[in-house]
Amino acid sequence: MVEDEGIRRYVAHFILWVGIAIVAFPVYIAIVASTQDNALIANGQMSLLPGGHFFEVYYQTIFVGTSGSTREPVGNMMLNSLVMALAIAIGKIAISIISAYAIVYFRFPFRMAIFWIIFITLMLPVEVRIYPTYKIVADLHMLDSYAGLALPLIASATATLLFRQFFMTVPDELLEASRIDGAGPLRFFWDTLLPLSRTNMAALFVILFILGWNQYLWPLLITTRDDMQTIQVGIRKMITTTDALTEWPIVMATAVLAMLPPVFVVVAMQKLFVRGLVETEK
Amino acid sequence: MANVTLRNVRKTYTGGFEAIKGVNVDVADGQFCVLVGPSGCGKSTLLRMVAGLETVTGGEIDIGGRVVNQVEPADRDIAMVFQNYALYPHMSVYNNMAYGLRNRGMAEAEVKTRVEEAARVLELAPMLERKPRQLSGGQRQRVAMGRAIVRQPKVFLFDEPLSNLDAKLRIAMRVEIRKLQRRLNTTSIYVTHDQLEAMTLADVLVVMNGGQVEQVGNPLAIYEKPATTFVASFIGAPPMNLMSTRTDEIKSQLGGSASEAGILGIRPEDFAITDQTPAGGVALPLMVEAIERVGAETFVYGSRAQDEQRVAATPGELPPGEVIVRIPGTEAPAIGARIRVAAVRPKLHLFSGDGRTRIEA
Incomplete structure (x- = not known):
C-alpha cells in the first residue's frame, strides 16, 4: 500500500514535469536563441545551450533595434x-x-x-x-x-x-x-x-x-x-x-x-x- | 443631554405598506427607553427614523427641542450601535473610534484623549491597534459602544446590539450597557425582540406590534397591568395564560360583569395547586401533560378538557385549552395526574373579547 502510494506519486510528478517541460521549453528556446549568433540560427545549427552574445544582443535590442528599415529600439x-x-x-x-x-x-x-x-x-x-x-x-x-x-x-x-x-x-x-x-x-x-x-x-x-x-x-x-x-x-x-x-x-x-x-x-x-x-x- | 419626542410618527413605503402607523413616545432626558416587539413590528424602522437613516413620512421627531425630520444623521447629535457592529474592517480599533471625531474636525489631541478614555472605560486599551477581525464578538461589541460614547452625543441608539452574542456574554453586556448608561446619563433608545432584555434595561418600555405602540410605561407596571392581550402574552416568560370567559366553568366563577369581559388572563406564577377556591378567584381542574424542571422553579403544562374555544391570536399564545403553571422548587405532580389550580382575584387580568382593551374589574 505504501509502495503503491510512492509509485503513484512518482507517476504524478512525472506527468507534471512533462507538462512543465512542454510549457517551458519554448521559453527556454527563446532565451537561448536570444544569446546566439544570427548566422548560426539561420544555418539551422542553433545550439540548445546558451551562446555568448547575451550582452551585445540585448544591448542592440533595447537601444538600437533591428538593422532593417523599421529600426526602432x-x-x-x-x-x-x-x-x-x-x-x-x-x-x-x-x-x-x-x-x-x-x-x-x-x-x-x-x-x-x-x-x-x-x-x-x-x-x-x-x-x-x-x-x-x-x-x-x-x-x-x-x-x-x-x-x-x-x-x-x-x-x-x-x-x-x-x-x-x-x-x-x-x-x-x-x-x-x-x-x-x-x-x-x-x-x-x-x-x-x-x-x-x-x-x-x-x-x-x-x-x-x-x-x-x-x-x-x-x-x-x-x-x-x-x-x-x-x-x-x-x-x-x-x-x-x-x-x-x-x-x-x-x-x-x-x-x-x-x-x-x-x-x-x-x-x-x-x-x-x-x-x-x-x-x-x- | 436631551429628551426625544415622537409625535404621531408615520412611515409609509412607496409601495403603500405602512410600517409605522402613528407612534407617540416621549423619552425624558437621561432615560433608557426600550422598544420591544416581535420581528416585523416596526421597532427597528422607528429607531432608524430617529437616527435619520429612514425618511419620516408623517409626524415629527424631536431631539432636544429641535425637530430633526429633515436633518442629516450626522447633524442629529446621535450615535448608533448596530446589530452587526458595522465596524470599519480596515481600520484599527483606535481609528474606528476616532473616525467620527476626525470627520467633525476635532483636534487630534482631543481625539486621543476621548478615545483613550473610552478605551479605558470599556477595557479596550490593550487592543487599540488591532483590526476588528482580530477581536472576539464581545470585544467588537465594545468597540461599537466605544465609537458611540466618544462622540458624547445627546442620544444613544441601540439596534439589537446583543443579539449576535452568546447567551452568557449577552447577560454580561446587558449589565455593562445599563451601568454605562447610568454613569453617562445619556438618553438612550434601545431596540430588542427579547422581552427579558427589555424588562431589565428599560426605564420606559414601549411594546410595539404591527407598527403601533401597544403600551408605554414602566416595565413592572406593564407586567402588572398589561393593556392588551398582546402585551400580556409578549411580556413575561412563559406567557400569560389566556382563556375565554364565555365557558360555563369560568363564567360561573367570575360572576357579574367580569364574566362578560371576554378574555381572562392569569400569569403562570399566580396559580397555586390547591383544592380550595379563593373567594372571587378562579379555580381550574387540569390534567398534567408535561413538566419542565429548571431548578429553582418548575413549569407544569396542563390541559383543560372543557375549553376548546380559541381566544385572540397573539404571538407566544398557548394552544387553546393549555395552561402553564409555575411552581417554586422541584416538587411537581406526576404526568397524567389530575390537579386543581387556583388564582386569587387581584391576580386576574380581564380583557375585552378582541383583546384590545383591558377591563378593570
Whole structure:
C-alpha cells in the first residue's frame, strides 16, 4: 500500500514535469536563441545551450533595434506598451469603480437603464466595434498618440460588474455608520469603500495590465509612426522582413523582454491577487 | 443631554405598506427607553427614523427641542450601535473610534484623549491597534459602544446590539450597557425582540406590534397591568395564560360583569395547586401533560378538557385549552395526574373579547 502510494506519486510528478517541460521549453528556446549568433540560427545549427552574445544582443535590442528599415529600439516600444497597459489598467479601474459606486449607492433616474447599457457593452469588444471606434479616434486626432492607444479600451463593463458585485456584499450598516460618523458620499468612498476594494483592485490590475500589454489589433491599426509602436506589434514587424535575414536573436530577445513586465506584475501582486479572488475582507 | 419626542410618527413605503402607523413616545432626558416587539413590528424602522437613516413620512421627531425630520444623521447629535457592529474592517480599533471625531474636525489631541478614555472605560486599551477581525464578538461589541460614547452625543441608539452574542456574554453586556448608561446619563433608545432584555434595561418600555405602540410605561407596571392581550402574552416568560370567559366553568366563577369581559388572563406564577377556591378567584381542574424542571422553579403544562374555544391570536399564545403553571422548587405532580389550580382575584387580568382593551374589574 505504501509502495503503491510512492509509485503513484512518482507517476504524478512525472506527468507534471512533462507538462512543465512542454510549457517551458519554448521559453527556454527563446532565451537561448536570444544569446546566439544570427548566422548560426539561420544555418539551422542553433545550439540548445546558451551562446555568448547575451550582452551585445540585448544591448542592440533595447537601444538600437533591428538593422532593417523599421529600426526602432525595443526600449522605446516597451515604454509605449507600458504606458498603454498602465493607462488601460488604471483607467479601467478608476472609471469602473466610480461607475459601480454610482450604480450601487445612488438612486437617480434611469439607473437601471444605465446599468443595462453598461452590461450590454460586454457583448461589444473592440474587435466588433473597431470601425466606429477607429473613426472616432481619427476624428479626434488621436491617431499615433497614447490617448488613442488607451482611451478606447478603458471603458469596461467587466470591471464595473465586478465592483458592483463586490459593493453589494458590503453591509449597508457600514454606509449608515459612516453617515452617522459624519462622512459624506465622497468620504465614504475614499475612507471605507476604496480600502475595502484594495484586493479586488489588485486582482483586476493584474488581469487588466496583461490584457493591455497584450493588445495587438488596436495598436496595429491606429499607430503608423514607428516611435509609437507597441512591443507586440514590433515583434511581428521584425519577423517579416523583405530582402534580409530575420534577425532571430533580436526577435527572441524582444519576446523575452515582452514577457518580463507581465511576469513582474504577477509575481509582485500575487499575494494580493489571490486574496482578491478568493476572499473578501469583511 | 436631551429628551426625544415622537409625535404621531408615520412611515409609509412607496409601495403603500405602512410600517409605522402613528407612534407617540416621549423619552425624558437621561432615560433608557426600550422598544420591544416581535420581528416585523416596526421597532427597528422607528429607531432608524430617529437616527435619520429612514425618511419620516408623517409626524415629527424631536431631539432636544429641535425637530430633526429633515436633518442629516450626522447633524442629529446621535450615535448608533448596530446589530452587526458595522465596524470599519480596515481600520484599527483606535481609528474606528476616532473616525467620527476626525470627520467633525476635532483636534487630534482631543481625539486621543476621548478615545483613550473610552478605551479605558470599556477595557479596550490593550487592543487599540488591532483590526476588528482580530477581536472576539464581545470585544467588537465594545468597540461599537466605544465609537458611540466618544462622540458624547445627546442620544444613544441601540439596534439589537446583543443579539449576535452568546447567551452568557449577552447577560454580561446587558449589565455593562445599563451601568454605562447610568454613569453617562445619556438618553438612550434601545431596540430588542427579547422581552427579558427589555424588562431589565428599560426605564420606559414601549411594546410595539404591527407598527403601533401597544403600551408605554414602566416595565413592572406593564407586567402588572398589561393593556392588551398582546402585551400580556409578549411580556413575561412563559406567557400569560389566556382563556375565554364565555365557558360555563369560568363564567360561573367570575360572576357579574367580569364574566362578560371576554378574555381572562392569569400569569403562570399566580396559580397555586390547591383544592380550595379563593373567594372571587378562579379555580381550574387540569390534567398534567408535561413538566419542565429548571431548578429553582418548575413549569407544569396542563390541559383543560372543557375549553376548546380559541381566544385572540397573539404571538407566544398557548394552544387553546393549555395552561402553564409555575411552581417554586422541584416538587411537581406526576404526568397524567389530575390537579386543581387556583388564582386569587387581584391576580386576574380581564380583557375585552378582541383583546384590545383591558377591563378593570
